[in-house]
Amino acid sequence: MQHYDVAIIGGGHNSLVSASYLAKAGKKVLLLEKLDYLGGAATSSYTFEGIDAKLSRYSYLVSLLPKQIIDDLGLEIELAPRRYSSYTPSPTSTAGLLVDKVDQAETQKSFEKISGKTDLESWNQFYARTESIAKKLFPTVLEPLRKRSEIKSLLGAEYRDFIERPIGELIEGSFESDLVRGVVMTDALIGTFAPNRDAELDANRCFLYHVIDGFTKTRAQCKSLNRYCNHAISNSTTVLKRATQPASIACSMTRRHWISSCG
Numbered sequence: 001m002q003h004y005d006v007a008i009i010g011g012g013h014n015s016l017v018s019a020s021y022l023a024k025a026g027k028k029v030l031l032l033e034k035l036d037y038l039g040g041a042a043t044s045s046y047t048f049e050g051i052d053a054k055l056s057r058y059s060y061l062v063s064l065l066p067k068q069i070i071d072d073l074g075l076e077i078e079l080a081p082r083r084y085s086s087y088t089p090s091p092t093s094t095a096g097l098l099v100d101k102v103d104q105a106e107t108q109k110s111f112e113k114i115s116g117k118t119d120l121e122s123w124n125q126f127y128a129r130t131e132s133i134a135k136k137l138f139p140t141v142l143e144p145l146r147k148r149s150e151i152k153s154l155l156g157a158e159y160r161d162f163i164e165r166p167i168g169e170l171i172e173g174s175f176e177s178d179l180v181r182g183v184v185m186t187d188a189l190i191g192t193f194a195p196n197r198d199a200e201l202d203a204n205r206c207f208l209y210h211v212i213d214g215f216t217k218t219r220a221q222c223k224s225l226n227r228y229c230n231h232a233i234s235n236s237t238t239v240l241k242r243a244t245q246p247a248s249i250a251c252s253m254t255r256r257h258w259i260s261s262c263g
Contacts, residue, residue, distance in 0.1 A: 021072070194206070
């Protein structure tokens with residue numbers, strides 16, 4: 001009977017990272033995945049028929065992946081900055097709000113068509129605050145969870161507005177245009193069913209996940225999912241996956257190749 005030090009159920013990106021660190025520490029790891037591929041929410045797939053482009057199914061905030069993990073595990077990931085933050089058409093005119101991080105003049109013209117210069121100034125001030133929060137909060141994500149009092153002390157005055165107060169109230173009071181408010185609020189509502197003014201603060205949590213990143217909204221251009229998986233699992237990890245047939249597939253992952261014994 002095979003003996004393993006650790007068994008991990010599920011082959012998502014968090015499991016792959018955990019398995020890799022355990023293997024690097026000399027542990028013999030068994031990874032169990034019911035699907036016939038690894039990666040979980042971080043996998044990409046062909047979404048539109050006839051279009052030769054893959055999109056992430058669920059997990060797209062690679063900016064939440066700390067550089068320390070990339071370095072520790074030797075991951076081959078190329079990160080590319082995203083020029084266009086967003087484009088939002090106006091429901092009441094032919095104009096739209098374009099946020100271009102390269103061409104500030106185009107962004108300014110776009111804001112002026114929607115709400116004048118006031119909201120652009122408010123936008124810059126608002127995201128300067130979130131950048132300040134990110135610089136303080138993101139370095140703590142690989143540390144033991146800090147106490148509320150410690151985070152409050154770390155963030156100072158920003159703690160109340162962005163963590164204790166419903167984020168919708170802050171956004172509504174910061175911008176004049178409903179369209180601009182909606183664009184900012186998007187980061188607080190993606191993946192939730194929270195209202196704009198959320199007393200439970202679920203929207204705040206979602207918003208913070210989108211703004212406390214370490215790569216300022218870059219998106220990953222991974223060479224391939226297989227290569228990512230190969231680098232996340234070392235020789236001392238065995239992967240058991242469910243096949244399309246009743247018999248399971250036992251796969252041992254090396255840093256470069258799949259070695260499969262498939263019946």
